[in-house]
Amino acid sequence: MFSNSPNFNHHPHPPENEVGDHQQEIPNNDFDDIDIEAKKEPIKVCIRIRPLNAKEKKRGDELVVDFDDFSIGFNPKIYKSKGSGVREKAFTFDCCFGPNSTQDDVFSESGLTTLLKYAIDGYSSTIFAYGQTGSGKTYTIIGNEEDSPGILQRASMFIFDYIAHITAKQEEAQISIKTRASCLEIYQETVNDLLNTSSKNLPVRWSNRDGFFVENLCVVEVDNLQELMTVLNEGISNRKVASHELNKDSSRSHSIFTIQFEVTTSDVNDGFESKKYGSIRFVDLAGSEKLKVSKSKSVYETSSINKSLLTLGKVISALSSPKKETPYVPFRDSKLTKLLMDSLGGEAKTMMIGCITPSSHYAEETHRTLTYASRVKKIKNIPVTKIDPKEKYIMKLKEEIKSLRDELAVYKTKSVSSTPSTKVRTIVSRSDYRAAVIEFPRVERRRVSTKHPEADQVLFEPKLPFIEKKRKDDRAATGFTKIIESNESGRDEEEEHEKRKEINQSIQSLKGLLEEERQINLEKIPQLKAKIRLLAEDNKRWKRIVRRNMDFDSEEYDKIKLENKILKKFLEESGIPNPLQDLKNYLPPSLEEDHELDSLSDKDGKESRISDISDVYSDPSEMNLVSCKDEEDY
């Protein structure tokens, strides 16, 4: 179960120099456009007020603070009466917990569960407790093991429940999550491994990829809640704790408990695997204390705690400074601030729990904690997921291929669809095409033939000149001349002529609109070709990267190759046929059966077949996408 990790932030990435090479090779193209401002988010700050303890009650200390869900205010009357000189003030925070709040309230209402979800989703997350000695930091983070576990234990339970929940989903991708844990303490500026007590004074090193990390820290892989709790309890029991006037179990070191997640997602469609590396750190800081008050036995210990907290205070002040120019941030001045660098103004998602005592006796310390807490609230981080650069790049290529496919599919559907576009449909309905061409003659025929069955044949047969005379003779013979003449010379014929005129105009409009659509589609082809070329170039570049990357799995390479083959095939298949080869596709299906439609004379008497409209278009092959020349290079 135990393994030694070279790094505090260790994740199984390729060796750093190789990553460096990848980073140079991977094109920094438009895939990487990041809106920095939009991604900035302030550190979340919660305040927890502990109840007065027995000593404070006995002394008759009064409550120095008021609070509601989101703000803390000093009670001016009480506070001023103590003559501390600190002004009345109200502070606003993301949430505030009063003396009666339970451990569960803090866990479930602080937003910690969201932070945990982010950690499992590949973000670095940090939660740290800050405050004077005896204010309840350890109680909040670690809790009281027997009856009141802290957020660390509650988070551990949540983590395994949540992992079970997301791995059970397994829809488009299969997810497997490895969980690891490590514990360390910073005691008098030395870093000690809490899981391997013989491992002391570990070096804090810098890496371009991980930032500051602790070298040779023991990182343990855990499979379930029980194993995780065993590891964390081991770390908790090894911390330096000592008794002083203000706290009988005072933490004499800063402890950091880290739970890491390696999330492997494999695409069920193509088997492509990607990894994300998230983590959550629980930081229980040692509390600041006045030596005079705490009467701690070790002066050096106390001054060392205060010194590192002072550096943390300077870092917080510098990062929250309203000045426009970036001030010097003294991260390197202590090991604590080095290891918290990513959490303060970095790429982590961070939450601070400011712990305060309500006692008027410690009003000054409480005021200081609240001032720091409100400064921390001004610090903004830019959280990012930790993904291996090469996998990130593959994922982006996959996304690009997918969007390209979608675009082509839309394009293809639009060009060859039998459903007319909205514009065309509007024209069709506006011209009342159906009514004009089908319904009008039908209604008219029905009307006449009901009244005068003999006239039906004569009226609705084709009116070709050579039979026209014969019909007139027939009409005279049948005695229906009057009726026929009134129909021929009357309003109905005019109406029919008008309708035909309208139909011809509609056809012309349709021609115009369809030509317009065709032009728009033609204009899209170069853009699509350019996109395909860009993709092909990127793929070529990627191929070079793959070749250079000795540890790159040949399977992944084959997958990329396959993707490109599929893309090539897809492009070959995406020849766009003439969208107007058959205008009937654009018309209601019933029209196809009507003989009346086969021949319609325009006003010049020329016959205009609907299918002729397609003649205005050039060879459909013009609309085919040219296959990418670079394909052979894939």
Ligand SMILES: Nc1ncnc2c1ncn2[C@@H]1O[C@H](COP(=O)(O)OP(=O)(O)OP(=O)(O)O)[C@@H](O)[C@H]1O
């Ligand atoms: N919200 C709370 N409810 C009940 N008891 C609390 C609460 N907060 C703290 N305590 C009690 O107060 C005492 C001091 O708390 P704790 O050890 O957590 O302080 P601390 O800030 O970690 O101090 P130090 O910096 O010295 O380690 C403990 O006995 C703890 O059980």
